[in-house]
Amino acid sequence: MDLCVTHSERVGAQCVWLKARPTEGSLPACLPGQFAQLRADTPGVLLRRPISIHDVCGDEISFLVQMVGEGTRWLGQLGVGDVVNAVLPLGNGFSLMPEDTPLLVGGGVGVAPLLYLGRALREKGVKPTFLLGARTKDLLLRLDAFREVGDVLVATEDGSEGERGFVTQHSVFSQLSASATNGCSRIYTCGPAPMMKAVTKLAKECGVACEVSLENRMACGVGACLCCVTETNDGHNRCVCTEGPVFDAEVLRW
Amino acid sequence: MLDLAVKIGALELRNPVMTASGTFGYGLEFQDFVDLGELGGIVVKGTTLKPREGNPYPRMAETASGMLNCVGLQNKGVDYFCEHIYPQVKDLPTNVIVNVSGSTIDDYAETARRIGELEAIPAIELNISCPNVKQGGMAFGVTAAGAASVVKAVRKAYGKTLIVKLSPNVTDIAEIARAVEDEGADSVSLINTLMGMAIDAERRRKVLSIGTGGLSGPAVKPVALRMVYQVAQAVKIPVIGLGGIMTATDAVEFLLAGATAVEVGTANFIDPAVTTKIVRGIGEYLARHGFSSVREIIGVV
Known part of the structure; x- marks a missing residue:
């Protein structure tokens, strides 16, 4: 389907926050964790770019696009009123366990799907805790939006915001293991593979279920x-x- | 009334547009996007005698106007196909053709024999051209003698329409085409992917897990078109053209070069509904130029 861009805003040093709605009809139901295949309509770029669903509000869908190559740069330069073709929703989403006290761990642009996940958990009566990481403060994405949905913990590698170090070095994990999971029974994580592997290992050590995207x-x-x-x-x-x-x-x- | 029908051996296609193996799953994956009844046929994923896990990730690299893949024939084997997939595809409203691959000549023949027992599968496409497996695959398809030996064995084991998919990674593709024609192939399809490579300069390493992969997409189209033209001149059996077809105009070019039908591959990844657009576009082309049948344009260049 064709989506018309309704909002485009630079966030962090390398990302663009896009909001869009279908040019015709309504947006199909999308689950947290699902993704869209967006077409960068520019010569030389062949394949679509899989982009996770950052948020949904009515018929409006939003994405965080990190501009790394020609395709994502084309998506990043879209302005209000521009049209982008999308195949969506694709894949399976996160489980939504209302009885859990969840920790949502994201790194870099991998924080994107956690906002929509947090919102869905919140609607089920669960207040999520986000642990969001980046190399530096400049690369953190949409902290205010996350703060509207749940508690936000931050880790930066250079210590420019929140605790210094990787997300896996954040004190929340020592509390987890110290107090026998501290009421947390599920971790959802999305980010670079080494980060997710480390989070998985910690979750296992604490006996906490873990879902990775x-x-x-x-x-x-x-x-x-x-x-x-x-x-x-x-x-x-x-x-x-x-x-x-x-x-x-x-x-x-x- | 435009006549789009073509024949490949005993196989009757309502129009010349098929899907290429490995790009359209078993058709089921695309039913949200395509009315399969609008297609001439679908060629389903390469099937081998035993299950194969394929090559490790990463298996794909995008290149300028193309992509490399080294999937390596991941499939659940012919038993699984017959028991679990065949019941789901046998009533699809189009011709379902199974792409058959193997490591040995006996593998090919046995897999073909098993598929031949399936009533609703009217044809197989013999894959002697996969560049991504260590044994078999392309090894048979790069010499005339190797290609002939596989086709000879499969011809004995399989009585329905036999299409042989040729590798472009050869010196003289027409020679291979003639060799498989002589052994009783009903048709040849070409081209499979062109062997290529991608390197990540920043990380100073190969992008694909096995180093090399098969190139597809618009980047290969001129090469494919040339080879289809050469083979169509060299053999009497119908030729199926593929390689970088993205639009109806691309498909028409292959028909003009001598292809009786075409397969659409990589384009399905970019626009899952592209095949039906190509069918309509061929019709529009014929109408615009005053032709009443698609057969009037085959090989006229």
């Missing part, structure tokens, strides 16, 4: 090309686009 390189987005696979504990390669992008950390062979 993978961002493997993708072509089709619908389970046809088998390019985006990840290996699971049963020894099979599974499509991240259709069986993920959210997986129970326990099933992944990392």
Whole structure:
């Protein structure tokens, strides 16, 4: 479907926050953790770009696009009124466990799907805690929006905001292990693979369930090309686009 | 009334547009986007005798106007196909063609024999051109003798329409086409992907897990078109053209070069509904130029 951009704002040093709504009809129901395949309509860029759903409000959907290559730079330069073609929603989302006290851990642009997840948990009567990380303060994304939905903890590698170090070095984790999970029974995480692996390890040590959202390189987005696979504990390669992008950390062979 | 029908061996297609193996799953994945009844046929994912996990991730790299893949024939094997997938695809409103691959000649023949028992599968496409597997695959497809030996064995085991998918990674593709025609192939499809490579300069390493992969997309179209033209001149059996077809105009170019039908591959990733647009576009082209049948334009260049 074609989406018309309704808002475009530079956030952090490398990202753009886009809001858009369908040019015709209404937005299909989207779950937290699902993604869209956006088409960068520029010569030389062939494939769509898988972008996670950052937030949904009525028929308006939003994305955080980190500008890394030609395709994402094209998406980042879109202005209000511009049209972008999207295939959505794709993949499986996070589980929404209303009885849990969740910790949502995001790094870099991986924080994007956690806002919509937090909002959905909040609607189920759960107040989420976000732990958001970046290399420096300049790269943190939309902290105010997260603060409207839940408690926000921050870690930066240079200590320019929040605690100094990786998210996995944040004191919240020592409290988790010290007080026998401190009431937290589920961690949701999205970010760079090394960060998610470290979060998974900590969650396991604390006996807390953990769901990870993978961002493997993708072509089709619908389970046809088998390019985006990840290996699971049963020894099979599974499509991240259709069986993920959210997986129970326990099933992944990392 | 425009006549878009073409024939490949005993296979009758309502129009010349099919999907390329490995780009359209089993058709089921695309039903939200495409009315499969509008397509000439779909060629489903490469199937081998035993299940294969394929190559490790990363399996894909985007390149200028193209993409490399080294999926490596991941599939659940012919038993799984017959038991679990066939019941889901046998009533699809289009021709379902199974792409068959293998590591040995016996593998190919046995897989083909098994598929031949499935009533609703009217044809197979023999993949002797996969560049991403260590054994078999392209190894058979790069010499005339190797290609002939596989086709000879499969021809004995399989009685329905036999299409042989050719590799472009050869010196003289027409020679290979003639060799498989001589062994009784009903049709040849070409081209499979062109072997390529991508390197990440910043990280100083190969992008794909096995280093090399097969190039597809608009970048390969001129090469594919040339090869389809050469093969169509060299053989009497119908040629199926593929390689970088993104639009109806691309498809028409392949028909003009001598292809009786076309397969659309990588374009499905960019626009999942592209195949139906190509069918309509071919019709519009014929009408615009005063042709009544698509067969009037095959090989006229």
